[in-house]
Amino acid sequence: MAWDFSTEPEFEEKLEWIREFRSERIEPLDLLYPGRAYHPLDDELGPVVRSLKQQVRDQGLWAPHLGPELGGRGFGQVRLALINEILGTSSWAPVIFGTAAPDTGNAEIIARYGTEEQKQRYLQPLLEGECFSCFSMTEPQAGADPTLFTTRAVRDGDEWVITGRKFFSSNARTARFVIVMAVTDPDVSPYKGMSMFLVPSDTPGLRVERHLGTLGEAADEGMHALMSYDGVRVPGDALLGGEGQAFVIAQTRLGGGRVHHAMRVVGQCQKALDMMAERAVSRETQGSRLADKQLVQADLADSYAQLAQFRLFVLYTAWQIDQYNDYRRVRKDIAAIKFLTPKVLHDIVYRSMHLHGALGVSNEMPFADMWTGAAVMAVVDGPTEVHKITVAKEVLRGREAAPGLWPTEHLPARREWARKQLENM
Ligand SMILES: Cc1cc2nc3c(=O)[nH]c(=O)nc-3n(C[C@H](O)[C@H](O)[C@H](O)COP(=O)(O)OP(=O)(O)OC[C@H]3O[C@@H](n4cnc5c(N)ncnc54)[C@H](O)[C@@H]3O)c2cc1C
Numbered sequence: 235m236a237w238d239f240s241t242e243p244e245f246e247e248k249l250e251w252i253r254e255f256r257s258e259r260i261e262p263l264d265l266l267y268p269g270r271a272y273h274p275l276d277d278e279l280g281p282v283v284r285s286l287k288q289q290v291r292d293q294g295l296w297a298p299h300l301g302p303e304l305g306g307r308g309f310g311q312v313r314l315a316l317i318n319e320i321l322g323t324s325s326w327a328p329v330i331f332g333t334a335a336p337d338t339g340n341a342e343i344i345a346r347y348g349t350e351e352q353k354q355r356y357l358q359p360l361l362e363g364e365c366f367s368c369f370s371m372t373e374p375q376a377g378a379d380p381t382l383f384t385t386r387a388v389r390d391g392d393e394w395v396i397t398g399r400k401f402f403s404s405n406a407r408t409a410r411f412v413i414v415m416a417v418t419d420p421d422v423s424p425y426k427g428m429s430m431f432l433v434p435s436d437t438p439g440l441r442v443e444r445h446l447g448t449l450g451e452a453a454d455e456g457m458h459a460l461m462s463y464d465g466v467r468v469p470g471d472a473l474l475g476g477e478g479q480a481f482v483i484a485q486t487r488l489g490g491g492r493v494h495h496a497m498r499v500v501g502q503c504q505k506a507l508d509m510m511a512e513r514a515v516s517r518e519t520q521g522s523r524l525a526d527k528q529l530v531q532a533d534l535a536d537s538y539a540q541l542a543q544f545r546l547f548v549l550y551t552a553w554q555i556d557q558y559n560d561y562r563r564v565r566k567d568i569a570a571i572k573f574l575t576p577k578v579l580h581d582i583v584y585r586s587m588h589l590h591g592a593l594g595v596s597n598e599m600p601f602a603d604m605w606t607g608a609a610v611m612a613v614v615d616g617p618t619e620v621h622k623i624t625v626a627k628e629v630l631r632g633r634e635a636a637p638g639l640w641p642t643e644h645l646p647a648r649r650e651w652a653r654k655q656l657e658n659m
Contacts, residue, residue: 251295256321260326268325268603269325272334274408311556322499344357366405377616385399396466399463400414408457414463429475430479431472439466441464502607536581566624569622583605583607
């Protein structure tokens with residue numbers, strides 16, 4: 235009977251170290267330098283950040299998502315989930331631990347599909363935290379439906395020429411290179427007619443039209459670029475994986491990332507719940523503490539139960555990935571946690587923010603970023619609806635229609651069957 239929810243004591247010690255390191259060492263950066271995590275390091279922050287990264291390396295915790303073949307510890311998804319739960323409340327932590335998106339997903343696909351030369355040139359610096367990278371797939375006219383992408387790559391002798399526009403390419407501002415998805419064969423199904431290319435950011439013709447921010451960010455301070463590819467020439471060996479493999483590659487990079495996002499959100503929700511509980515026992519109104527009002531108790535209980543369910547579901551999904559080593563086999567649950575992530579974040583952060591009254595909606599509490607996160611999570615890596623469709627299709631797979639007019643659980647027929655069973659006992 236194998237059924238265990240415990241964490242090994244040695245790993246729990248690691249988690250304890252991470253918790254303290256995040257609270258004591260990284261949170262000062264979150265508070266004093268919000269929004270700077272993905273910018274190039276200047277003389278002021280450079281030494282601090284490099285020292286923090288080194289402390290993480292010394293603990294053997296740098297880039298914990300990597301397998302041993304890439305210099306990581308091969309922790310697997312469950313342990314990684316527990317780490318991400320702790321890192322999730324800090325915007326700087328992913329950079330300090332080498333787990334920042336989109337670099338993790340980009341590293342994963344270069345490791346899996348890249349040539350030796352591509353690994354040397356692009357993967358190595360990424361793994362060592364020496365550079366940022368960008369993943370350029372979404373287009374201004376199409377996101378959730380990638381079959382509508384039109385950015386084109388055409389062969390010209392030994393080179394490829396890429397032309398088109400991409401939207402919301404995160405970190406283009408600071409990326410040393412871009413992985414771009416383009417149509418290479420418009421005459422076959424889009425699922426077989428698109429390819430990925432590795433493009434250095436300084437390649438002529440590659441241009442950022444403007445940087446977009448998310449809700450509340452000042453104009454041009456954002457990290458998500460509208461990019462144009464105006465006849466960008468790259469050599470034949472810029473192709474990542476085989477020609478026509480873009481969809482397969484894209485799926486590889488998103489599977490693990492969704493679990494990481496979900497677990498970071500678990501950490502944020504726990505923080506929101508802790509804040510809510512503190513407020514409930516601190517504030518009095520109309521003769522009693524907020525904690526003594528039944529409507530407040532209901533919100534606390536709902537938040538606790540919603541979070542506990544979600545956390546177990548995410549960990550179970552991570553566990554399945556570790557067991558089967560096959561994202562496709564776990565796709566139903568990966569899609570389900572993907573669409574639950576914004577919902578749980580939305581519900582718990584909203585209740586906590588609301589319980590703080592005016593202070594909650596003020597800029598003196600950290601709710602704005604958490605709240606914005608819920609809206610962002612519902613869109614990034616594909617909108618909620620698309621993942622619900624995936625889950626529904628998987629749930630319906632292999633289902634058969636009832637054999638006659640009535641459902642198979644129609645009680646008159648079931649009772650008839652039961653009577654016959656009893657007669658034969
Ligand atoms: C913070 C952030 C970072 C991002 N980073 C990157 C990045 O680095 N690289 C990159 O390539 N992209 C990135 N994206 C883009 C992201 O992948 C897309 O936004 C996402 O795939 C959705 O595409 P879209 O925005 O074009 O929405 P659309 O496809 O236009 O969908 C809009 C809405 O239509 C509805 N809808 C869509 N499809 C269906 C359906 N089948 N059934 C019912 N309703 C539907 C949903 O309500 C959906 O929200 C990022 C986005 C965000 C918000």
